[in-house]
Amino acid sequence: MSRKSERLVNLTIALLATKRYLTKNEIFRSVEGYEGTDDAKERMFERDKDDLRSLGIEIEVGGLDPLFNDEAGYRIKPEDFKLDLGEISGIDIALLSLAAQAWNGEALNEPAHSALVKLQSMGIDSDLDAIPTLAPRMASSHHELTAVLNAIASRTIISFDYLSSDLVKQSRQVCAYAVASRDGHWYLSGLDTAKDALRTFRFDRISEEIHTVGKSGAYEIPTGFDLLSTLDVELNTSVAVVEIRKGRAHALRKLAHKIEDAGEWERIWINYGDATLFIDSILWHLDDAFVVEPQSMRESIVRTLQTLVKTHG
Amino acid sequence: MVKAKPAPILDVERLLALVPFISAHQGISIKDLASTFNVTPNQMNADLTTLWMCGLPGYTALELMDLSFDSGYVTIRNAETLQVPRALNFDECISLLFGLDLVKNALSEKSQLHPTIDALVKRLAEKSGLTTALRATNPVSAGLRATIESALKSKLDLVIDYHSLYSDEFTKRTITPLEIRLDGGIEYLFAYCHTADAFRVFRLDRISEATPKQVSESHRKNATVKSDDSHECEIRITSRLRLMSERFSLQNPVLSAPQKMRTYSHQWVVRSIFASAGSCELVSPTPLRAQIALKAQLMLDRYMQSEHA
Structure with a gap:
């Protein structure tokens, strides 16, 4: 372990414990580890400040009094340094711990683990009995997930190559609004600047790296934007009536919001968004599922079946 | 875009996190500490030795943190300045926010815990500075996964209700779970299926119910994996x-x-x-x-x- 680590810890303690700003000279005199010429100490201190900042520890500069030509002073504000989640119960700790454990091996596993250690350092016992036995697991995520979230937090435009439906790389530039995970996939929503419209992208279709473009604060995010609700609306704009064989097509039955008995069959009502993808899932069920309505969908299914007969016959 | 931190910086981050953790776990073994912080016991010893030299300016016995770890068990005194854990950073906040939404979606709709989670989300969202909701759902029930993981740990068999996607049929099977694996965003349970008398792979999101079952030894017979029958x-x-x-x-x-x-x-x-x-x-x-x-x-x-x- 280096002397440097020791000095940085001592500097943190000194700046955190002080009630007033400490001048550089006071720091050099009192904090263990500052040695050599004045210049050397200065350089050391500048590097130390940068190092602490890279750890998210902000050193506040103050104590300048123009009337007295004072030296600048330094301190770390305890309220910025210390964890303060307000009043926290054992149930809160149990829920937060469960939330952290969900990342098991995935992109945010490291911050989730360090957050868990912090929670366990609060001296509050986790009330596990108060919550059900659950093992939530986050879907495998993209290595650029945190980069995108940082861009969202700072509202910086991002650019990336996206695989089109024909697997052609297309360059996209997006004002990212939100990120969410559903059914094993991660999604990113935002304003596509070229199309000037809201678009949702799947992370695993983003090729290679994501770059930031221009400065932070470049756009506004609609308040309360919720990616999954937006996706829900997109996914459920139309209704189809489908007949499914009893004891079959369970996946479709699960999606139905109304079911009627029809002898050997059941008639179900399902919401859908993208008609093409919906037809795909109907055809997966072969002769166990038939579309009754809408008529346009019946027609495209008939065309598809004619193609299948022709190409495979 | 995120640069990795150099080693001495990571050391400092760990040292600062160690003080509150030990304070909350007085008498913890060096071995357990090392595993919590993902370092070797030797590294943990070095960490503790460094901390032993740290404290308030003056650095006499009055100002230094009072650390004892000779016995292999660690206690700390006189460490008030660093005793409260550090504030959560941005990445930590978002990892918890996504996780909380996942937990919320795993709870039954009637659960009393929803308002508790909402309150936590509100507090963390303020700290993260993000104005949009961080949402996460998983098609696999978190309760079901807990049952399977506990069966794996205690080496129990499971009776499962499984919906086979290919045959579009529901079957009840007795299986010996072996391992959960993730592939292409989908979770699979590798198991020996006693109903089929062969190794089988089940998609977790197709298992509608799993009940643990005591295993009789005769049940755990050896079976050979069929050679590639693709x-x-x-x-x-x-x-x-x-x-x-x-x-x-x-x-x-x-x-x-x-x-x-x-x-x-x-x-x-x-x-x-x-x-x-x-x-x-x-x-x-x-x-x-x-x-x-x-x-x-x-x-x-x-x-x-x-x-x-």
Whole structure:
């Protein structure tokens, strides 16, 4: 372990414990580890400040009094340094711990683990009995997930190559609004600047790296934007009536919001968004599922079946 | 875009986190500390030795932190300045926010815990500075996964209700769970299926119910994994290349030209060709082609009949 680590810890303690700003000279005199010429100490201190900042520890500069030509002073504000989640119960700790454990091996596993250690350092016992036995697991995520979230937090435009439906790389530039995970996939929503419209992208279709473009604060995010609700609306704009064989097509039955008995069959009502993808899932069920309505969908299914007969016959 | 922190900086981060952790776990063993912080016991010893030299300016016994760890168990005194854990950083906040939403979605709708989670989300969202909701759902029930993980740990068998996607049938099976694996965003349970008397792979999101069951020794008989019983198929993609390459898990998908692939289930191939709605054709084997043509004609007849009815 280096002397440097020791000095940085001592500097943190000194700046955190002080009630007033400490001048550089006071720091050099009192904090263990500052040695050599004045210049050397200065350089050391500048590097130390940068190092602490890279750890998210902000050193506040103050104590300048123009009337007295004072030296600048330094301190770390305890309220910025210390964890303060307000009043926290054992149930809160149990829920937060469960939330952290969900990342098991995935992109945010490291911050989730360090957050868990912090929670366990609060001296509050986790009330596990108060919550059900659950093992939530986050879907495998993209290595650029945190980069995108940082861009969202700072509202910086991002650019990336996206695989089109024909697997052609297309360059996209997006004002990212939100990120969410559903059914094993991660999604990113935002304003596509070229199309000037809201678009949702799947992370695993983003090729290679994501770059930031221009400065932070470049756009506004609609308040309360919720990616999954937006996706829900997109996914459920139309209704189809489908007949499914009893004891079959369970996946479709699960999606139905109304079911009627029809002898050997059941008639179900399902919401859908993208008609093409919906037809795909109907055809997966072969002769166990038939579309009754809408008529346009019946027609495209008939065309598809004619193609299948022709190409495979 | 995120730069990795150099080693001495990481050391400092760990040292600062160690003080509150030890304070909350007085008497913890060096071994446990090392595993909590993902370092070797030797490194942990070095960490503790460094901390032992740290404290308030003056650095006499009065100011230094009072650390004792000779016995292999660690206690700390006189560490008030660093005793409260550090504030959560941005990445930590978002990891918890996503996790909390996942937990919330795993709870029953009637659970009393929803307001508690909402309050936590509100507090963390303020700290993260993000104004949009961080949402996460998982098709696999978190309660079911907990049952399976606990069966794996205590070496119990499970009785499962399974919906096979290929045959579109529900079956009840007794299995010996072996391992949960993640592949392409989907979780699979590798298991020995006593109902089929063979090794089987189950998708977790297709298991609707799992009940632990005591194992009788005779049950845990040895079975050999069948050698590769996959079949070769040839397909030709005519449109929607991205969707088709995802559906058929193709490494180097090409348009228009026939390409080979391997599959374990003919049922899956037939259904996948139908679900491709004309974007993909089966080139071989011939009997399966005939089966597809026949089935398509059968379905077409029904559409035509109801059209004229």
